[in-house]
Amino acid sequence: MDKYKKLISNTMIFAIGTFSSKVLVFLLMPLYTRVLNNADYGVVDLIIQTGNLLIPIVSVGIINAVVRFGLDDSTSKSDVFSTGFITILCGFTALVLFQPLLAKVPYMSQHTILIYLFVFMACMRSLCSQFTRAKGYVRLYAFDGVLSTITTIIFNILYLVVFQWGIVGYVMAIFTADFLSVIFLFTSAKLYRYIRFKGISRLTVSSMLRYCIPLIPTTMFWWIMNVSDRYIVSHVLGSEANGLFAVSYKVPTIVNLISTIFIDAWQISAFTEQTQLARERFFTKVFRTYQSLLFTAGSGLILFAKLITKLLVSDAFYASWEYIPFLVMATTFSCMVTFLGTVYMTEKKSVFALATTAIGAGINICLNLILIPRYGVNGGAFATFISYFVVFLLRAVHTRKYIKIRWNVFKMLFNTSMLMIQSLILINEIPYWIWYEIGLTVIMIITNLGAILVALQKIVGQHLKRAQ
Structure with a gap:
C-alpha cells in the first residue's frame, strides 16, 4: 500500500x-x-x-x-x-x-x-x-x-x-x-x-x-507545561478559579483531537522511508498539511469559543470562555511539538526530547509565577502558549540535524499572527468583535485550504490510478 x-x-x-x-x-x-x-x-x-x-x-x-x-x-x-x-x-x-x-x-x-x-x-x-x-x-x-x-x-x-x-x-x-x-x-x-x-x-x-x-523526566516536564499553571492558579486565586480554568482546557481538546488521531497513525508510517531524501520529503509534505489543519481548526475554535462554552457548560462556568483563545494557541503548538517529537522517536534520540521539553517547562514555571499574580488566569494560559512556542522553535532547529523539514516560515508566522489577533480581539471583546473574528477565520481558511486540498487530491489521484 x-x-x-x-x-x-x-x-x-x-x-x-x-x-x-x-x-x-x-x-x-x-x-x-x-x-x-x-x-x-x-x-x-x-x-x-x-x-x-x-x-x-x-x-x-x-x-x-x-x-x-x-x-x-x-x-x-x-x-x-x-x-x-x-x-x-x-x-x-x-x-x-x-x-x-x-x-x-x-x-x-x-x-x-x-x-x-x-x-x-x-x-x-x-x-x-x-x-x-x-x-x-x-x-x-x-x-x-x-x-x-x-x-x-x-x-x-x-x-x-x-x-x-x-x-x-x-x-x-x-x-x-x-x-x-x-x-x-x-x-x-x-x-x-x-x-x-x-x-x-x-x-x-x-x-x-x-x-x-530519559522520557520519564520528559513526560514530567510535559506535565509541568500542561498543569503547573493550575496548581499556581489554585494556590493564588483559589479552587473556584482553577475550576473555571480546568473547564476552559476542554475546548482546545478539539485541536488535540485532530492531532491525536493523526499522530497515532503517523507514528506507524514515520518508519516506512529508508532513504534520507525520501524521508525528508515525506515529513515535509505531511507536516505542511498537518499544520494547515491545526491552524484552521484553532481559528474556528476561537471564533466559536463563546458558543461552545454556552452549549457545553452550566451558567456558573460560562466565564471560562475568556481563557480559551490562548489555550487554543498553546494546544496548536503543542501538537506541532509532538509531531517533531516523532523525529526523535524515529532516531531513538529521547535525550534531546528531554532537553527541549525541560527548557519549555522551566520557562513555563517562571512565566506562571510572574504572570498569574499580575494578570490572573489568562496569565497562566499565555505562559503555556509561550513555553510551547519556544519548544517548537528549538525542535524545529535541532531536528534538522536528523531530518531537514522544509519550513514555510512566512506561512507559519502569518498563521500564528492571525491566531494571536483573534485571541486579543475576543478576550478584549472589542466592538463588533464577531465580524472581525468571522473575517479572520475566513482568511485563515483561504490561506490553508490549498495545502489540505493538495493532499486530498494526491490521495484521491493515487486511489483512482490504482483502480484503473
Whole structure:
C-alpha cells in the first residue's frame, strides 16, 4: 500500500476510536458542570492531574518503549510486552511503599486511594492499548476506544447522577471503564500469550529501559507545561478559579483531537522511508498539511469559543470562555511539538526530547509565577502558549540535524499572527468583535485550504490510478 494511502487509512481507523474517546469530554461537560460546583471540579482536576504526573514515574515511561520497540519487527513481541508488564508491577509496588510520604502531599492526603486506583489502571490500559496498536491491530484498537467511551459515560451517569458520589464517582467512573478495557484487550487480542517471567531477552530489556528512562523526566516536564499553571492558579486565586480554568482546557481538546488521531497513525508510517531524501520529503509534505489543519481548526475554535462554552457548560462556568483563545494557541503548538517529537522517536534520540521539553517547562514555571499574580488566569494560559512556542522553535532547529523539514516560515508566522489577533480581539471583546473574528477565520481558511486540498487530491489521484 502506498505510504500516503496507508497513512490516511490508519488515520481514518484511529479516528473512529480516538474521536469517540475525545468527544467524551464534550458529552460529559454538561453533566460535570451541573453535578459538581466550581470548587469540586477544581479539586477533581488536581486529583486527575496528580495521577497523570505519577503515571510516567510508576511505569518508568515504559509505554513509550512498548510502542517504539513493538513496531520493530526484529524485536520479540513477548519480550516487549512482558518487559512493560513487569515494569509497571514493580513501579506500582514502589509507589505503595511510598504511601506514607505521598499522603502528606497537598491534594493527595484525602484522596490517596483514589489516585492509586486511577494510576494503576491507567498504566495497565495504556500498556494493553498501545501494544495492541503496535501489533497492527488498528481496528481492535479503534473499537476499544469506542467501547471505553460508552462504558465511561454509563459509569459517570451511574456514579454521579444515581449514586451521587461526587468527586469519588468521577474518579471511579474512569477506573471502572479502564478496568473493563484491560479485560477486553487481554481476551480479544489474547495479550496473555505475550506474558512470561522467564527467558526475557536482557538486550531487549536494557534497550527499552535506555530508551524510556530519559522520557520519564520528559513526560514530567510535559506535565509541568500542561498543569503547573493550575496548581499556581489554585494556590493564588483559589479552587473556584482553577475550576473555571480546568473547564476552559476542554475546548482546545478539539485541536488535540485532530492531532491525536493523526499522530497515532503517523507514528506507524514515520518508519516506512529508508532513504534520507525520501524521508525528508515525506515529513515535509505531511507536516505542511498537518499544520494547515491545526491552524484552521484553532481559528474556528476561537471564533466559536463563546458558543461552545454556552452549549457545553452550566451558567456558573460560562466565564471560562475568556481563557480559551490562548489555550487554543498553546494546544496548536503543542501538537506541532509532538509531531517533531516523532523525529526523535524515529532516531531513538529521547535525550534531546528531554532537553527541549525541560527548557519549555522551566520557562513555563517562571512565566506562571510572574504572570498569574499580575494578570490572573489568562496569565497562566499565555505562559503555556509561550513555553510551547519556544519548544517548537528549538525542535524545529535541532531536528534538522536528523531530518531537514522544509519550513514555510512566512506561512507559519502569518498563521500564528492571525491566531494571536483573534485571541486579543475576543478576550478584549472589542466592538463588533464577531465580524472581525468571522473575517479572520475566513482568511485563515483561504490561506490553508490549498495545502489540505493538495493532499486530498494526491490521495484521491493515487486511489483512482490504482483502480484503473
